[in-house]
Amino acid sequence: MTNSAPAPLSADLLEALARYDTPTICNAMEVVAPERRLIGYTTRPLVCPFPDLPPMVGYARTVTIRSVLKSALPADEQARRRIAYYEYMGTGWGPRIAVIQDIDGPDVGYGAFWGEVQSNVHKALGCLGVVTDGSIRDIPQWAAGFQALAGSIGPSHAWVHAESFGGEVRVAGMTVRSDDLIHADQHGAIVIPADLAAKIPEAAELCGRRETPILEIARSSDFSLEKLKEALKRSAEIH
Secondary structure (H helix, E strand, O other): OOOOOOOOOOHHHHHHHOOOOHHHHHHHHHHHOHHHOOOOEOOOOOEOOOOOOOOEEEEEEEEEEEOOOOOOOOHHHHHHHHHHHHHHHOOOOOOEEEEEEEOOHHHOOOOEEEOHHHHHHHHHOOEEEEEEOOEEOOHHHOOOOOEEEEOEEOOOOOOOEEEEEOOOEEEOOEEEOOOOEEEEEOOEEEEEOOOOHHHHHHHHHHHHHHHHHHHHHHOOOOOOHHHHHHHHHHHHOOO
């Protein structure tokens, strides 16, 4: 079941958020919601085979998977659940991002849910990419432009299957509910609370302005410690 989230945000706002990389979004979040400084983003490293792809911003489609144990459901029920899964992935607010938790415990990543087929199918369903602590494969055959952040890369899918979808998941330290707004790029991912999203672009610009005098002197040919102190003071005065 999806959570009772507010109405979807405007396409213009989503586009504005996508202009910034995820570290900048994290910086902006520290400005608008300092109480979230330690929560709401990935805290463990993820593999990104496509670091040159732009940031993605979309609504979470949450799933748990496992691969070490074979599904106990009969074949006809497995087929019905697979269709229900794709219906969940292909409906709701868009664009969407798959957020998938591997629940195999010490064997997390044993089998890859994601590869050539799933990346292409999910792209066709309106997803921008996937954030998972599980494994992925088929990198050369991966759907063009479909982003991936994964716990590992592996060769086999083993007995991989979706255990549940639509509930709360935790991936690489980030807790996500269905329909949460996600911003992600090669660095990781962050949940943007819907009621704060409109404040993020302005806060991101503020962070950039504060960094400018420091970067200018750091990159200058006549850098000195005294000039750095002056730049730090100017930075602190920017509001």
